[in-house]
Amino acid sequence: MQPVLRLEDACARLKPVYTRIALVAADAQLRLVPGDEDTLVVSCDWLAWQKASAEGRHCLFYEWGLKDWYDNDHLHRELFIRANDWLYDGDRDITLYRGVSLGKSFANEVSVCLANHARLSVALTNIVQAFAIREIVYYDFRNETDGLTPEMRRTCIEMVCADNGLSYSDQSASVDAGSYTVSEHAMVSRERPRWQVAMLNAYGLVAEALTSLRTWGRKGERPLLMIGTNMAAPLAEQFDLADVTPMFTTRVLPKGPRMLMHCLRRGIRLVRLTAGRPNRADRQRAGEVIAEAERLFARPAPQSLRFVQAYVRECFLKPDRVAAAAAQVRSIERLFDRHKFTRVVVDGVRHWPPRAIMEVAALRHVPMDSTWHSSLAPNNVLLDALGGDPRMPPLVSRCLTWGSAHEEWLQKTNARQPVIRVGCPIAERYRGAVPVAKPLANRAEVNVLLLQYTPIWGLNVNMYESFVDLVRLLRAKGFRKIWMKLHPGRGRWRREYFLEIAEFFGLGCEIFKYEPYSQFAAWADMVVGPALSGSFFETLAAGKRHYPMIMRPHGFDLEYYRDCRIVERVEEIDELVERDEPIDARKLFDAFYSVDTIDNAALAFWHAVGKP
Structure with missing residues (x-):
């Protein structure tokens, strides 16, 4: 071996x-x-x-x-x-x-x-x-x-x-440019085919025109929701308030006649977010920004800042790119003028163009709510829009929280906005969590799924070593049916690399990457993987054993998991398998998703946004 x-x-x-x-x-x-x-x-x-x-x-x-x-x-x-x-x-x-x-x-x-x-x-x-x-x-x-x-x-x-x-x-x-085979580049963009862009633009024009006509002259609140599809779709499907006109961008909701007819019936407006074309003022300001940045970069600075400055100079401080960002600002101003938003709701505060929408809203004194796209706990990361940067005032005026874990995270990241707990729109998938099945008697027939340990902040060596060590430990315990599921996201590790690791160390393990997690949750009897992934809760909701891992060093706050045993060393899996004590996830589900304290998260959300 x-x-x-x-x-x-x-x-x-x-x-x-x-x-x-x-x-x-x-x-x-x-x-x-x-x-x-x-x-x-x-x-x-x-x-x-x-x-x-x-x-x-x-x-x-x-x-x-x-x-x-x-x-x-x-x-x-x-x-x-x-x-x-x-x-x-x-x-x-x-x-x-x-x-x-x-x-x-x-x-x-x-x-x-x-x-x-x-x-x-x-x-x-x-x-x-x-x-x-x-x-x-x-x-x-x-x-x-x-x-x-x-x-x-x-x-x-x-x-x-x-x-x-x-x-x-x-x-x-x-060096051969193709010799690096460990992972994909994190910044490789995948452009849509032209025909697909044309179809999306055509759909956007039609959807905005029809829903604008349907909601024209409607009284009441007009919130703009800059949130991801995982949140937007269930919220739109459950919306039914007569005196609120929610507005979503045309690209965030599922495309097709069913959703479009639903928006027309319920009075939901779909709006197009366009890039705009730079004009003379945009290009002039781009030149001024570049010149002022170069003057600032000429000052002495520590190595990390000098490196960032060099990166910004190479990748951002180009007349066309800065001017394009300037044109987007004017396009967003026209969007506000056209639709007269009374509130903006975001589920992320860093990405562009939602970030520009937040700043335009703040300039126009339009109140702003922030919620989660997915759980940011246990990573207590500071965000300037919530009050984490003393160089600027917070942009967010109110936080719509999923549960007590969300509120704890806000306190620990210096966010001091008023809070309304609305629950999580996707909480229904966790509300009826299935009890864990009978004890695992015949280990040779047990389906074991290993999830790639991908540290946000930590040593990647833990990922490699834990893969080899877990397969060997579980085989020694009598488990034979072991699969490995890699993270499918962009800029992640290649499946071929883990196949090479498995071959070199003689692991004999099936390895997957792009297949949907739902099919693995259905197959597995036992899962070992990171606690930082949504798959942790999905596995528990399916009534399967999940042994969550956060390996040191990590920089995370494990207090969020105070009601759950977190594995920090592979050797601990040996003890947990022998004891076979499944996690009681009820407190975790309620802390993160309010499955017990909020009966209908979508209704609570719309009452908070539509009747502030």
């Missing part, structure tokens, strides 16, 4: 000092590095590190440089605040246009950039200092959830070299 090399044991096979390190991100790149006693290969590919170490090469997984960092840094809490540091001169946002921050249209990309830089620069700096490195040879170096361009990854390494007085050799030209 192939042993797993643990991060804490990695140095036992290495020398205390090396002259240089060679940075690689894939097995094929590692093979380009000449083997010698003075070169330490630092790999961003965990499996490549396992293979190279088994062959006796001087090799180290890059997360070795992160193992002592997470407990001493607050970036996980302040990430979305620090991502805006580049656009502030003191407390002044240099990117404002008609009162709206153009720079925050780029906030998501910058937060990914900042997280990538932190992991790469901290890991590399700690390895350099630990092994007294004097030279870096660069082939490739990237975080598994990579959001950087090749130029920015190279810039990150060059900054570390400059700040540590290291010599630097760039060998990236010798």
Whole structure:
């Protein structure tokens, strides 16, 4: 059986000092590095590190440089605040246009950039200092959830070299662009075919025209709901108030005659959110923003801010992109003029263009409600729109909460808005939770599902090791039918990579990625996976055993799960399987979704929004 090399044991096979390190991100790149006693290969590919170490090469997984960092840094809490540091001169946002921050249209990309830089620069700096490195040879170096361009990854390494007085050799030209096979790039966009865009635009025009005619002259509240489909669809289907005209964007509700007829019957208006075309004023302001940013960037700054500035310069500070954001602001102003919104409801406060809608609403003194799209607990992350950034006043005036866990999260993230508990619109799927079935007697016939452990803030090595360790532990306990389900989202790990891990360690495990989770919840008798996923609650609601994991280091607040045993080490699964004590999820369901305290969440929501 192939042993797993643990991060804490990695140095036992290495020398205390090396002259240089060679940075690689894939097995094929590692093979380009000449083997010698003075070169330490630092790999961003965990499996490549396992293979190279088994062959006796001087090799180290890059997360070795992160193992002592997470407990001493607050970036996980302040990430979305620090991502805006580049656009502030003191407390002044240099990117404002008609009162709206153009720079925050780029906030998501910058937060990914900042997280990538932190992991790469901290890991590399700690390895350099630990092994007294004097030279870096660069082939490739990237975080598994990579959001950087090749130029920015190279810039990150060059900054570390400059700040540590290291010599630097760039060998990236010798690397095959397709050699990285661990994961997909986080920022790859998938454009719709032109015919599909044309069909959506045509549907939007027709839907807006018909529903506007149907609701024209209607009195009462006119809330705009900028929320995702998972929330919008059940809310729209259960809406039935005569003196409220809710407004959804045409793209968020299911398309088709059934939903359109429902909107016409119930008096729901569908509105089109368009991008707009830049005019002379937009382009002039874009030029001013770029010039002022360059003046601000000329000042001395710490490495992390200098890196973000370089990233913003490369990816955002382009006349066309800034002007496009400016044109969107004017388009949103016209949307407000046309539909006369009396309230705005959002389920996220960072994404563009909803962020611009929030800022226009604040400028026009339109009250704003915030709710969840999915649970943000136990990640106590600060958000500026809720009061997490002292450089600006909160945009949100009221919070519509799902339950006590949501309210606890607001308190812990410095949000001080008035609260109305309305419950969760999707709570019905959890209200009739099925009791857990009989004890698992014949383990050879038990269907076991492992869910990929994907830390939002932590070490990816936990994900790889737990996959191997769990399969081996469960097989030793007599379980034979074991499947692995990967996260299906964009910028995530490839199925082929986990197949390679399974083959190298002889796991004999079926691995899936894109199939809907519902079919796995129906198949499984027992699930082991992260507590941070909605699948945790879906599994419990189906009456299945779920052993939730949050492995250290993680930076999360486990108080939210005070009524539930959280697994922090794979070895704990052994004990839980032997005891076979399923989770009593009733308190958790009510804390997160108000399944016992709110009878009809949709009705409570509409009464809060429509009759404030």
